[in-house]
Amino acid sequence: xxxxxxxxxxxxxxxxxxxxxxxxxxxxxxxxxxxxxxxxxxxxxxxxxxxxxxxxxxxxxxxxxxxxxxxxxxxxxxxxxxxxxxxxxxxxxxxxxxxxxxxxxxxxxxxxxxxxxxxxxxxxxxxxxxxxxxxxxxxxxxxxxxxxxxxxxxxxxxxxxxxxxxxxxxxxxxxxxxxxxxxxxxxxxxxxxxxxxxxxxxxxxxxxxxxxxxxxxxxxxxxxxxxxxxxxxxxx
Amino acid sequence: xxxxxxxxxxxxxxxxxxxxxxxxxxxxxxxxxxxxxxxxxxxxxxxxxxxxxxxxxxxxxxxxxxxxxxxxxxxxxxxxxxxxxxxxxxxxxxxxxxxxxxxxxxxxxxxxxxxxxxxxxxxxxxxxxxxxxxxxxxxxxxxxxxxxxxxxxxxxxxxxxxxxxxxxxxxxxxxxxxxxxxxxxxxxxxxxxxxxxxxxxxxxxxxx
Numbered sequence: 195x196x197x198x199x200x201x202x203x204x205x206x207x208x209x210x211x212x213x214x215x216x217x218x219x220x221x222x223x224x225x226x227x228x229x230x231x232x233x234x235x236x237x238x239x240x241x242x243x244x245x246x247x248x249x250x251x252x253x254x255x256x257x258x259x260x261x262x263x264x265x266x267x268x269x270x271x272x273x274x275x276x277x278x279x280x281x282x283x284x285x286x287x288x289x290x291x292x293x294x295x296x297x298x299x300x301x302x303x304x305x306x307x308x309x310x311x312x313x314x315x316x317x318x319x320x321x322x323x324x325x326x327x328x329x330x331x332x333x334x335x336x337x338x339x340x341x342x343x344x345x346x347x348x349x350x351x352x353x354x355x356x357x358x359x360x361x362x363x364x365x366x367x368x369x370x371x372x373x374x375x376x377x378x379x380x381x382x383x384x385x386x387x388x389x390x391x392x393x394x395x396x397x398x399x400x401x402x403x404x405x406x407x408x409x410x411x412x413x414x415x416x417x418x419x420x421x422x423x424x425x426x427x428x429x430x
Numbered sequence: 431x432x433x434x435x436x437x438x439x440x441x442x443x444x445x446x447x448x449x450x451x452x453x454x455x456x457x458x459x460x461x462x463x464x465x466x467x468x469x470x471x472x473x474x475x476x477x478x479x480x481x482x483x484x485x486x487x488x489x490x491x492x493x494x495x496x497x498x499x500x501x502x503x504x505x506x507x508x509x510x511x512x513x514x515x516x517x518x519x520x521x522x523x524x525x526x527x528x529x530x531x532x533x534x535x536x537x538x539x540x541x542x543x544x545x546x547x548x549x550x551x552x553x554x555x556x557x558x559x560x561x562x563x564x565x566x567x568x569x570x571x572x573x574x575x576x577x578x579x580x581x582x583x584x585x586x587x588x589x590x591x592x593x594x595x596x597x598x599x600x601x602x603x604x605x606x607x608x609x610x611x612x613x614x615x616x617x618x619x620x621x622x623x624x625x626x627x628x629x630x631x632x633x634x635x636x637x638x
Binding site: 198255256258259260261262263264265267268271272273275276355356357358359360362363370374377382383384387388390391394395398399402 | 606611
């Protein structure tokens with residue numbers, strides 16, 4: 195422990211903390227983007243035309259099984275060079291797009307599992323009540339499909355929070371970037387990087403506990419409903 | 431694309447150590463020794479609570495400064511960081527699967543007068559492992575994606591070479607990165623099929 199210096203720690207702390215706003219802001223922006231874009235994937239996969247379905251499935255698989263870091267580099271460095279559609283994006287926007295698209299494929303799967311979990315009778319009921327497609331989705335299916343997925347969506351928020359420091363590689367000035375530049379300047383990586391690790395731990399651990407609690411609560415709620423249903427079936 | 435070998439060796443190294451750490455930590459968390467349980471619990475929470483890229487930098491830059499020891503090379507730093515991180519995630523799967531084996535199995539093994547070790551090795555473990563398989567496959571793909579981070583600590587993997595070509599010829603950037611993405615995808619394809627197969631294996635012959 196000979197090289198640990200509290201003075202450096204105290205000096206680096208406010209500098210690293212400056213990046214916190216950007217890290218949090220980027221996390222929320224990416225998350226919102228992924229939440230919205232996730233719907234896009236879910237509905238694309240529901241198109242009942244085999245070739246489109248097949249293509250969408252493989253595109254999702256492609257995005258999910260390749261590293262987000264490379265995707266980030268692609269959007270930041272390569273996108274401006276692409277003919278016709280290429281535009282130069284600033285680091286922050288590229289990070290939102292890169293990480294947002296990457297995680298939207300996961301979020302899309304979460305939505306899908308939620309929609310698949312809706313009882314078949316509900317679809318039939320919507321049809322027999324002569325609901326329009328829009329009414330069916332907004333009034334019957336989605337209100338039942340989304341709440342059970344909330345714990346899973348929360349988990350993805352924490353996962354994304356931990357992936358956001360990747361954006362420091364393209365120059366978004368989050369906490370990791372601040373720590374690295376401090377380290378490069380004074381040649382002491384130890385303290386600033388430790389601060390970053392501690393900050394992550396402080397924020398992600400309580401939220402993980404919170405999500406856990408939420409999950410248990412949700413499970414209880416939905417189990418109860420199911421138990422009620424089955425007991426009804428038994429007596430009838 | 432000479433970087434392919436580096437990416438593959440890092441993947442194999444971190445997969446091996448990752449599974450090793452996962453089993454050790456997962457079993458330790460089920461131990462009756464409270465000290466061991468708390469200690470591994472702490473390890474799991476720390477590595478799950480911080481991000482991999484931070485751990486990687488920390489191992490690479492901070493550990494040599496803190497203790498004055500070198501990890502040997504950046505290969506080891508990368509492998510250990512990925513293995514510790516995913517080992518922590520996977521230890522939860524190990525723990526969950528062992529706990530999910532029906533309690534009657536433990537009781538039956540006790541009734542057959544098996545020792546604790548026999549019980550775990552012959553009865554509980556084989557059943558738990560098959561539950562772990564699909565998740566382990568998924569994490570293998572995750573680890574493949576994570577190997578791209580080692581280029582940040584100066585290892586010459588696929589992405590590193592991609593970056594070099596890009597910086598020498600800027601207009602080639604789209605081709606280069608698409609090529610890199612496809613390389614990763616081709617590496618991931620067998621893993622995707624493996625995962626599907628493992629899912630089939632773990633479902634086979636199991637009621638409900």
